[in-house]
Amino acid sequence: MTPTLQRPAGKAAKRPAQDDPARIPQRDASKRGYWLYLIPGAVLVSIVILYPIVRNLRLSFFHWRGGRAEEQFAGLENWIALASDQEFLQSFQNIVLVIIAMVIVPTLLGLVIAALLFDVVGRRFGAKLSSFLRATYYLPQILPIAVAGVMFSWILKPNSDGVLNQFLTTVTGSDVQINWLGGQYSTAMASVMVLMIWIQIGYPVVIFMAALQRVDPQLYEAAELDGANWFQRFRAITPPMIQPEVFVVALTTTIAALKVFGPVFILTNGGPSKSTYVPSFYAYQEFIRGTDKGYAATIASAITILVVIVAIIFIRVQNRAERKEA
Amino acid sequence: MLAAVGALIIVFPILLLLLNAFKSPVDYANSSPLDFPAALDFTGIQTFWETQNFPRALWNSIFISTMVAVIAVVVSVLNSFAIGIGRVRGRTWIVLAFLMANLVPQEMLFDPLFQLYDDLGLLSNPWSVILTFVVIQSAFGTYLLSSLLGTFPKEILEAAAVDGATRWRTLRSAIVPILRPTLSVLMVFFFIWTWNEFLLPLAFLNTSDSLTVPLLLEQLNGERQTDTTTLIAGTLISVIPTIIFFLLFQRTLTRGITAGAVK
Structure with missing residues (x-):
């Protein structure tokens, strides 16, 4: 999915613990009728989600050229090949950089910006200005990734049509024509990362600002009386107080980072020479251009399994933290 | 000030x-790109x-996103009614399946899905995208509404x-009238999420x-x-449709994301 808006995860699985939940009292006490309401949703999810998952998991144990060709049983061949596939490993190295750009930097910057907006701007200049600025930070989150990507690729165009090159030409006085996206790995990957940060930053800002409203203002006042400066107060109070929100942001953006596709597809198309591949993009390329859909299915399955594992770990950690609190 | 400079960088x-x-x-x-x-x-x-043919693309986007927003909310309500109020057996597993x-x-x-829609003759047909995203969006809706309905006031049901x-x-x-504010927030989000989707529409929609x-x-x-x-x-x-949408629904959007994350 596009890393536009994150869906909060890990909430619904929890249920109130009481034994007497809301229920329509039935004379015959039968729950059977409720199944009828699940039918449309269950049929749809089986066709659109579960069938493709099962099909690709199965296909990862076969070689298949696609179309009318016969499937040939491959055992674990695809999985073994994947483990030593340089392009796949490279794409996972890039995921580390993607996590920096989509999770770590936005979360840290988001903490500072949210605290500044809430604390300094909100108090000194009024709530209107702070919510206007918050909205500005949020704007890239609802821009289609394709539109944001095309905008950035215009700014980074390799010739003198590109904004950045034109700007550098004016500043340095000599003609600058850097091929940011297609020239070399470092500038291409850095460009992708900048786009990701630009898109992601608004999400933590909005969530953290809402979280800060829960924090008791007396905490800050007490710290102020103790002579702590703004940054000390920020460091000591903000992260611990809004830890649950930091956790949710980290979870949802990590999952989005593992699945990232759009920024790479639009900005670099995986280049130069496949160096900016991410796993999703690699799987997509193999499905479209590869000769073995079984192998493509193996890549896609590997990402899916990884995403599910990360989600399970995060939910477990969260549940444990909550039990400790209670 | 720092926060304002940051905001300026964002809109730059x-x-x-x-x-x-x-x-x-x-x-x-x-001229320089910074010149007027x-x-x-x-x-x-x-x-x-x-x-x-921009008007055509605009219409396609509006049609697909509206259909997904409406149908996905209906499906979410039906699912969560069975899960949250009906408390059907195996509901934890059912929620997990939707979560997938x-x-x-x-x-x-x-x-x-590409092969399936090809067999059904649905490629380059908006319904291939609508069908797919009804499921993806309603999964989120099911999961949010189920936990909401799990604590629905018993007195009303009685x-x-x-x-x-x-x-x-x-x-x-x-139930639906009481849920209405939540449902409208969901609808706004389903609309914008679907509008912004890229990979699967790129795969399914190929004619100009x-x-x-x-x-x-x-x-x-x-x-x-x-x-x-x-x-x-x-x-x-x-960019313009997004800006218009943003101005219209700014409050709903900020309320919505925080509602999902904060207990």
């Missing part, structure tokens, strides 16, 4: 679009409008039962009159002969 690329979309190609080539246009020029916008729709990367769905209301009546006349706004712009960007001013104009025009 969009301001650049605005500054350069009204330059003639000659003006663009000879020498004269207001609509060549780029005109070329974009004449060579691309949210977790699964789209390239896992892409090839099997009162409805005393009045002799059937389950269907109770759902329609007691089936493209959505993001796909149209991406295709224009890929054509080598596209003039830069045309591309800038096209990007600016593609």
Whole structure:
């Protein structure tokens, strides 16, 4: 999915613990009728989600050229090949950089910006200005990734049509024509990362600002009386107080980072020479251009399994933290 | 101040679009991107409008996103009624199955669904995208509404039962009206999420009159002969629907994301 808006995860699985939940009292006490309401949703999810998952998991144990060709049983061949596939490993190295750009930097910057907006701007200049600025930070989150990507690729165009090159030409006085996206790995990957940060930053800002409203203002006042400066107060109070929100942001953006596709597809198309591949993009390329859909299915399955594992770990950690609190 | 500078950096690329979309190609080539246009020029916008069927793409995007928003909310309500109020057996597993729709990367769905829609003759048909995203979005809706309905006030349900209301009546006349604010927030989000989708629409919609706004712009960007001013104009025009939507629903959007994350 596009890393536009994150869906909060890990909430619904929890249920109130009481034994007497809301229920329509039935004379015959039968729950059977409720199944009828699940039918449309269950049929749809089986066709659109579960069938493709099962099909690709199965296909990862076969070689298949696609179309009318016969499937040939491959055992674990695809999985073994994947483990030593340089392009796949490279794409996972890039995921580390993607996590920096989509999770770590936005979360840290988001903490500072949210605290500044809430604390300094909100108090000194009024709530209107702070919510206007918050909205500005949020704007890239609802821009289609394709539109944001095309905008950035215009700014980074390799010739003198590109904004950045034109700007550098004016500043340095000599003609600058850097091929940011297609020239070399470092500038291409850095460009992708900048786009990701630009898109992601608004999400933590909005969530953290809402979280800060829960924090008791007396905490800050007490710290102020103790002579702590703004940054000390920020460091000591903000992260611990809004830890649950930091956790949710980290979870949802990590999952989005593992699945990232759009920024790479639009900005670099995986280049130069496949160096900016991410796993999703690699799987997509193999499905479209590869000769073995079984192998493509193996890549896609590997990402899916990884995403599910990360989600399970995060939910477990969260549940444990909550039990400790209670 | 720092926060304001940051906000300026965020809108800067969009301001650049605005500054350069009204330059003639000659003006663009000879000026710095930070300069104001020498004269207001609509060549780029005109070329974009004449060579691309933008109204068609706009309609496709509106149609697909609206259909998904409405149908996905209906499906979410039905699912969560069975799970949250009906508390059907195995509901934890059912919620998990729906959750998979949210977790699964789209390239896992892409090839099997492509073949399925090909067999059904649905490729380049908006319903291929609608069907897919109804499921993906309603998975999120199911999961949010199920936990909400799990704590639905019992008194209301009992009162409805005393009045002799059937389950269907109770759902329609007691539960849905109470959920309405949440449902409208969900609808706004489903609309914008679907509008912004890229990978699966790119895979399923291939004819020029089936493209959505993001796909149209991406295709224009890929054509080598596209003039830069045309591309800038096209990007600016593609941003406009989002800006309008943003201004209309700003409050709903900020309320919605925080509602999902904060207990």
